[in-house]
Amino acid sequence: MSNYSARRRRFLISAVATGGALLAAPGLLRAQSYATRPVTIVVPNAAGGGNDLFARLIQPVLQQELGQPILVENRAGAAGNIGLAYARDADPDGHVLFCSSSGMMATAHTHQNVPGNPVDILEHITMLVIGNFTFTIPATLGPKNWQEFSALAKSKPGEFRHGTPGAGANIHLSAELLKLREGLDMQAIHYKGSPDIMTDLLSNQIQMANNAISTTASHIRAGSLVPLFTASQERETEIDGIPTSAELGIADVDRINNWYALHAPKGTPEEILTQVHAATIKALQRPEAVEKATAAGMKIVGDSRESFIARMQADDAIFASVAQATGIRVG
Known part of the structure; x- marks a missing residue:
């Protein structure tokens, strides 16, 4: 066998082996995940609620895309404020995420002893679904x-x-x-x-x-x-x-609508937010996600971070206005 033929044979064998390895480990084709341990999505309500449903809906795709187990943890109580406080205080390294509802935007203005306004104390990734x-x-x-x-x-x-x-x-x-x-x-x-x-x-x-x-x-x-x-x-x-x-x-x-969304602790780096956003959008694009949202009377959103932040600010303004006009205070 000539030297050229031998070199070509070794090249083909190497190419086939490399291709097989990539097929066996598709994660190698993606950007390196930031996650180095399991990621927890905190849901501030009991299991079975809306944000619990949609947190679990995106769970398998986030697990696939981030390369680590994704855990959904229900921290219910105090109109969602126990879970919100936990997310607020978590390390901003992408290993704790938070699945909110628009109800928390309202209670920020009507409930006493809240951990803070979600607009200010979290980073905002995307709105998952919305309903009227x-x-x-x-x-x-x-x-x-x-x-x-x-x-x-x-x-x-x-x-x-x-x-x-x-x-x-x-x-x-x-x-x-x-x-x-x-x-x-x-x-x-x-x-x-x-x-x-x-x-x-x-x-x-x-x-x-x-x-x-x-x-x-x-x-x-x-x-x-x-x-x-x-x-x-x-x-x-x-x-x-x-x-x-x-x-x-x-x-x-x-x-004023009903929506559920994904957030991270304040100070989470931009590159991590970008990775989580991309994985979440991929999860929301599945036919299963559309079917479950429709069954719940909701529509898939999956907007940009900039669009979602603008929406949160608009909701914050209308809730503040109604709370002030009515004088509603709870707790």
């Missing part, structure tokens, strides 16, 4: 649309009640904003969760509630609830024919 609130009333109340309900409520100041799943959070402030903008006098009744709200709404113990469409859709289809509007610029796709607050000329209520 649909305002409904019991069919037995009588009105068939927003105009009829508004007129009836205004004719009985202080007599009607609306339900919320927690004082001072986003759903509560969304309803308070509607009352401010439309001049409604209604008492807020606070419950432990949506199931209790639905029980009293369906029996006309309360006269209005605002929830995710996934909570109310079956009752709307059955005719036991009347949808007044969706607080949005765009119509709800789950059920046809529900007007938006924008169409009805109701100001600002479309600015």
Whole structure:
């Protein structure tokens, strides 16, 4: 065999071996991960909640992309503030992430003894999903649309009640904003969760509630609830024919939504935030993610860090405004 043939044979053998190694270890084709030990996503609510669902949804892809186990740790309590404080105090090295909800943006302005405003004490990676609130009333109340309900409520100041799943959070402030903008006098009744709200709404113990469409859709289809509007610029796709607050000329209520997002402790280096953002976007692009978001009445977002920061600042402003106008203080 000539020297050229021998060298060519050795080159081909080496190339095949190298290619096989890359196929066996696809992580070698990616940039080196910053993670040197398991990464924890802190969820400030109990297992089974919205941010828990979406933290676990991105978990397997983050694990694949970062090359370390991804743990979801539920640190519930104090309206999410226990988990928030833990994330605030964690080392800013990318090994602790935080899955928030828009409710925490509201409680930063309504609850006492909070760890701080999420806008200021965290780094912001991306919004995972977003959903709108649909305002409904019991069919037995009588009105068939927003105009009829508004007129009836205004004719009985202080007599009607609306339900919320927690004082001072986003759903509560969304309803308070509607009352401010439309001049409604209604008492807020606070419950432990949506199931209790639905029980009293369906029996006309309360006269209005605002929830995710996934909570109310079956009752709307059955005719036991009347949808007044969706607080949005765009119509709800789950059920046809529900007007938006924008169409009805109701100001600002479309600015309060339900979303879940991913953050890191303040001071986490930019290169780490960039890696986590890229891995998260990849996770959100899977068909499984879209299916689960849709089933929960949500839409995938996966925006840039800059866009998400701007959105947080806008939400912070509207929640601060409503909290100040109503004087709501909890705890």
